[in-house]
Amino acid sequence: MIPELGHFALILALCLSLALAVFPLVGAHQGRSSWMLVARTAAAGQFVFVAFAFGCLVWAFLHNDFSVLYVATNSNSALPIPYRVAAVWGAHEGSLLLWVLILAGWTLAVATFSKNLPERMGSRVLGVLGLIMVGFLLFVLMTSNPFDRLIPAALDGNDLNPLLQDPALVIHPPILYMGYVGLSVAFAFAVAAMLEGKLDSEWARWTRPWTIVSWMFLTLGIALGSWWAYYELGWGGWWFWDPVENASFMPWLMATALIHSLAVTETRGLFKSWTLLLAIFGFSLSLLGTFLVRSGVLISVHAFASDPSRGLFILIYLAVVIGAALALFAFRAPKVTTKQGFRLLSRETFLLSNNILLVAATALILQGTLYPLFMDALALGKVSVGPPYFNSAFLAPVLPLLLLLGFGMHAAWIRQDQQSLLKRLRGVAIVALAAGVVLPWAVFDSTKLLTVIGCVLGLWVLLSSLIEPLARLRDGKRLTRGLVGMSVAHIGVAVCVLGVTITSAYNIETDLGVEPGETVTVGGYDFTFQGIRRVEGPNYSADEADVRITRDGEFVAELKPQKRVYRVQKSPMTEAGIDGRMGRDLFVALGDPLGGGAWSMRIQYKPLVRFIWIGAILMTLGGGLAASDRRYRVAVRHREREKEPVGVPAGEPA
């Protein structure tokens, strides 16, 4: 009964989303206030029904209702309760329902927090979100209904994929989806502005906090995914350039570019078509990501449930959304552009370079991700594109980006005097250069050119981000959240760059066969294999090794890596043992028995690997500070007063 109620609630939600799509858009076009008023009510109703449907599915999981096909394939009566909830989004149907729930949530948030938007603008934004919702609800109801019954009911479920039974993966999809779907808000704002034929600084001030918030979720979601891959996939890699990872990374790059382009639109009223285009592409790439992950066209370590007919639906949807948005762009973009000059050396130029380089990086990653598909479709052979391509394709635009970032933060709008910029940054440049060359050499005894470049650029961005906030503190000037947010986010970038550079250069990874009692030395640490024993978990049994780590005779840690076999799915799983410190991780993964009591093990020493995720957390934090800046909170009053000219001094956050 409950699952049928859920199904019914979804159908009602579809009716409401149709209302949300039609009435506000038509009403805004014809200037009918009563039609536009439908928007907020429909958005709220839609959320209530989707949330109810989601609740029904959660209920079915918690009560082990194995008469529901989706529950029977993804849960088991022995599955611990938290994982039963996580199993709701453990496969295609449920994760799509989660997507829909989050979209409904964002729509409701826009309806609630945008009361200060002009009526027509607000209606249009909500109407576009409603259109997106219609597509996704149709997708759920037509191809992927999670409430389908299984008759006769299964006695017990097939269990959740063991890989997904992990705390990080309980929250990874919701957070990542918050980011993916959040880009639909920026998209809706862009489409609404094009329909309106008006795009000004005020528009950018509405759009920017929404974009930053969804960017924060994307950042955090990607970092969580990388962290999960690091310890759960079992082999200590933190990024694989896997198609599914790329699918989340490309929207992130676009969103990053969009935030910066919005900065120019907000303060200077420039880059308008750029901003619109980036908003369209950002959302298109997150739809493309869904298509790639769900259609099964790509081979991936993360591509769980997949089905070609669903892929076709998403592909058509994608074509309609992108096609319509770009057509609108072609007609309306010329209407909104303004011509205003700026000098070559100015913040505008730096932000333009930021945009171009980020778009170039995205394009190169897109090429590498889609190329195997084209080759296969044209029957030119089966290829895959390896990580070396992605590494170089990504570094080529990103290294100059980091260099320019250090300058750009200090450049003034419109025109910047070359001498004063160089004077301001000279000290920092010298320190970054010296430390970047000497430190890796001093700590690790050897270095390579790329390592030096990475360290120098990381330190350069780090120190450069500190100048302005420190100078303001010293002079007793006011620190706005916008400025602090920008600095913190850029420090996050720097920390991440340092982590990636050092880990990639000085990571030690060895596969060894070890016998009980044997000691091996990796990266200056002694690993003693003390033996193996059998342990029983709630729904798995495991071989657990006991590895004692010492350094110069002093105890460091005792790790217990496991090789689990889950009882229902019979699949083996490696649970790595990790001793994590700020400066380095020690990582032990258990392989196979080699006979005679010996086991194969993969032992790794990974310096500064944590910096990668700490950097991502700092970026998120910075985004949060920037999005809560006073000028967005007082936007209401701003609008009511006569519009005042925006004068922004050098170093002001943007």
Add this chain to the structure above:
Amino acid sequence: MTPRRQRMLSVAIVVIGVAVAAGFALRAFNEDLLFFYSPSQIVAGEAPENRTFRVGGLVIDGSVEREPGSLEVRFVLTDNAHDVPVSYSGVLPDLFREGQGIIAHGQIRPDGLFVADTVLAKHDENYMPPEVAESLKEVHQRASGGET
């Protein structure tokens, strides 16, 4: 500089920058393309020597040999028509098993032994790498086509 010239200059810088980046990327791209060959194609001599590529197939039952206490493993991959011996040193993935479809990444030696540096098995019990599935299907079709 006039604003117009300045604009031309900035456009030129951008174009050159993008061209250089694209050039590097394309070069890297060609070097890093990994082709897939089935055991039949390798036996027929279609696979390149001295170049890394991927081979996929089923691990033949009973073909996995391991020196006790050593990380060296040898096994034979098949597409049910032809076989390719593979050697690998290291920790095998969780789902590596006899009878399972896997993909190995490495180079072929002149004596016909494929030396793998990576072995991939998908994290799903019933998973068959798409390339392997297709090459098996092809062999099957050829076999049944020959009978009729």
